[in-house]
Amino acid sequence: MDFRRLTYIVEVAKARSVTAAAHKLYISQPALSQVLAQVEAEVGVKLFDRRESPLRLTYAGELYVATAKEILASYETMKRRLADVAEGNEGKITLGLPVERSGYMLPEVLAKFQKTFPQVSLLLEEGGGKRILDLLENHDVDLVILPKSEESQEDKFQRRLIYPEEIFVLAQKPLPETQGKDYVEMKDLAAYPFILVKPGHAIRLRTDEIFRRSGVTPRILLETASNLTAAQMASRGLGLAIVPKRTIDVLAVKDQLQAYTIGINHETWDVDVIARKDHYFTRSEEYLIQLMQEEFSDVTL
CATH class of the missing domain: 3.40.190.10 (Periplasmic binding protein-like II)
Known part of the structure; x- marks a missing residue:
């Protein structure tokens, strides 16, 4: 089996461009085009719709690429096991x-x-x-x-x-709702603005889960791609942030923040x-x- 050709087709599918794939594979564009033509001739169907730009996989192409990925993954597993045998x-x-x-x-x-x-x-x-x-x-x-x-x-x-890592609510000043405790109940924070990490990040998934369980619809002031940015915004008093402990550990302004665990049993994630x-x-x-x-x-x- 020619694993090289499987790899080439998968890369063309990823890049959706023969030229871009050739650049990544360090081969010439004509050479890659020739490999693609040879493979399509062997299987008897077109793998890519060349009428569209960027390239689009045909249904046959989708089947070919999915199978090629499985074969390449199995091949990599075999090589890894052999390498492991060799210490x-x-x-x-x-x-x-x-x-x-x-x-x-x-x-x-x-x-x-x-x-x-x-x-x-x-x-x-x-x-x-x-x-x-x-x-x-x-x-x-x-x-x-x-x-x-x-x-x-x-x-x-x-x-x-x-x-396991703890999750904290950060505020610029002590929150009256805590009554001097080192933890907060989310239901008591519904009136505060929040600075949250954008959807698609792990902490946002967990934050949304915490809000749902607490029955709170957050008032979102700002969304950012960074826990550090959210914490720094909180340190300026712009709103509350919800971040994992490791953010606080590396935060330059942590002395300017109040950090509260969430709930009496604390919120953690693995x-x-x-x-x-x-x-x-x-x-x-x-x-x-x-x-x-x-x-x-x-x-x-």
Whole structure:
């Protein structure tokens, strides 16, 4: 089986352009066009509708690409297992995670990881929760680090706990509704404006879930792509923010904020490593997960 040709067709489908795919694959556009023509001649159907720009997969093309991804994923699993037999000293780990979490979780862990696996490279794909889960489902990343939410898609993925993390409400000044307590009830905050992270991010999914359970429809003043930005806005008194603990840990203005846990039992979420159901964990991946668990096991709730 020619895995190279399968890879080429999948890349054309991703780029929706032969020219763009050729650039990414480091081959010439005519050479890639020739491969595409050869494959279509062999299967006897057109895989792409060339009358449209960008290119669009035909129904046959959709079937071909879906099957090609499954074959390539199985081939990668085989190679990873073979590499693991050879002590797992070489290879790569493609990791998807939110931008701000990568800066918080990876620096100390990677320094230790590279001492044990110096020949294993780590490639990062950063973005919102929905985007990186889509990358995982499409075999574009090996692992994802993401907190668990209602949309965890347990039927598609397997999860391993790294650590539980607390979620806080941030305010510029003490909130009268707390009556001196270190926690707040969301039902008491309905009148306040909120600065929330935009939909598509894991914290927004959890925030919406908290509001639903509390019976509160939030008055949203501003939406941002960053927990840090939301926290900084809260420090200026523009509204309340809801952020995970790691945001507070790295926040330069944390001394200017009041941080409240949510409810008497506190709101937490599990920060997990997520993989596809069929994923085989190499020795290097197992070690990376172990390091993250050890690094954050003493995070206080």
